[in-house]
Amino acid sequence: MLISPKEMFGKCYGQYAIAAINVFHMEQVLAVFSAASKAKSPVIIQTTPVARNYAGHGMLLAMITAASEKYPEVVYAIHLDHGFEEHIDDALSRGGYTSVMIDASHDDFQINIERTRAIVSKAHAKGVVVEAELGILSGVEDDMEVGAEHARFTQPDEAVTFVEATGCDSLAIAVGTSHGAYKFSGKQGIQFPILKEIQSRMPGFPLVLHGGSSVSQEEVLRVNAAGGQMKEGSRGVSDEEITEAIKYGICKINVATDLRVLWARVHREYFRDQPELFDSVPPGQIYMRELEAFCLEKFEKLGSAGRA
Ligand code: G3H
Ligand code: 13P
Ligand code: NA
Ligand code: ZN
Numbered sequence: 001m002l003i004s005p006k007e008m009f010g011k012c013y014g015q016y017a018i019a020a021i022n023v024f025h026m027e028q029v030l031a032v033f034s035a036a037s038k039a040k041s042p043v044i045i046q047t048t049p050v051a052r053n054y055a056g057h058g059m060l061l062a063m064i065t066a067a068s069e070k071y072p073e074v075v076y077a078i079h080l081d082h083g084f085e086e087h088i089d090d091a092l093s094r095g096g097y098t099s100v101m102i103d104a105s106h107d108d109f110q111i112n113i114e115r116t117r118a119i120v121s122k123a124h125a126k127g128v129v130v131e132a133e134l135g136i137l138s139g140v141e142d143d144m145e146v147g148a149e150h151a152r153f154t155q156p157d158e159a160v161t162f163v164e165a166t167g168c169d170s171l172a173i174a175v176g177t178s179h180g181a182y183k184f185s186g187k188q189g190i191q192f193p194i195l196k197e198i199q200s201r202m203p204g205f206p207l208v209l210h211g212g213s214s215v216s217q218e219e220v221l222r223v224n225a226a227g228g229q230m231k232e233g234s235r236g237v238s239d240e241e242i243t244e245a246i247k248y249g250i251c252k253i254n255v256a257t258d259l260r261v262l263w264a265r266v267h268r269e270y271f272r273d274q275p276e277l278f279d280s281v282p283p284g285q286i287y288m289r290e291l292e293a294f295c296l297e298k299f300e301k302l303g304s305a306g307r308a
Helices: 005-012 026-039 049-054 057-070 085-094 109-125 156-166 192-201 217-225 239-247 257-273 281-302
Strands: 018-022 043-047 076-083 099-102 129-134 139-141 144-146 170-173 207-209 250-255
Touching: 005 018, 005 076, 005 129, 005 170, 005 250, 018 076, 018 281, 026 043, 026 057, 026 281, 049 057, 049 076, 049 085, 057 076, 057 085, 076 085, 085 099, 085 109, 099 109, 109 129, 109 156, 129 156, 156 170, 156 192, 170 192, 192 207, 192 239, 217 257, 239 250, 239 281, 250 257, 257 281
Parallel strands: 018 043, 018 250, 043 076, 076 099, 099 129, 129 170, 170 207, 207 250
Antiparallel strands: 139 144
16 A cells, blocks of 8 residues: 555654665565565655666556555555655656655755755645755765765754754754765764754654665675675664664665665676576576565564554
8 A cells, every 4th residue: 555654654753663665676676565565564665866767767656556566465655765856846747656855965054945845845735745854974875976075964953943944744864874885984873962862852753864774794795705896894774773763763764775785696696606597587586585585674673564
């Protein structure tokens, strides 16, 4: 059943979080739905502009709809991740999304407010909710790279003003995570004093964590053992940090990188071990199985299993 994330956040706030999983192709759509069905977990399926450019709006929506027909019991939302006006206008006019993100986080505060407010009025007119972003994460975001020197934590004061001025339905905040496979090199991680301060200023308002991948070091080692050259020694967000963040209003955890690392590992190992093969179906089947297992574990950790 396709629903609004607003409905999900109303139920999960402070208790568990919803995984928001970036999909680009069929194997990911099927694996996520299959896992959500098995776990009885609500889930947010999200597509970036890169995904919409790669597969196309029609193909993505058709795949998601087909998966929901195969697994009719799955409670899900469809969200546009990191949209600009042009992507949001296109998504709203073609329909199918129950939620969009306007990412004007790289603009000045006032401009971010204005751009977000304009999207809120357009989206709400169509019954679509809006995630906005305040603060700047570093790392590779869709097709844009943000250097660590440009990263900026969300200011709690600004967050309150921003939410009141824009009418957005949820807020992505920058509290130490970054996009991509190389998040924390040392022991820095989620900045809980900032998160707690934001939450205490706007209790009950849904917060979103971007850069939510775990970046399993075992997976990175396996990618490299199969010929990859990922940098080692960096880590993602730990399970403990996620559990703690949920207590302070994080309702949505975005995960994209983990799916890519898993894809690289499965395909590298498959063709390393069977260099004579060239069929796309068997590795695709392995990837779906492994991704389903990853999602099942994620739903357990976020506490969303059994909540659909
Ligand atoms: O936040 C951005 C997305 O998670 C990145 O995904 O670069 O593959 O579109 P993408
Ligand atoms: P990761 O790079 O940690 O998977 O973050 C994904 C994300 O924030 C998508 O918007
Ligand atoms: Na951003
Ligand atoms: Zn993001």
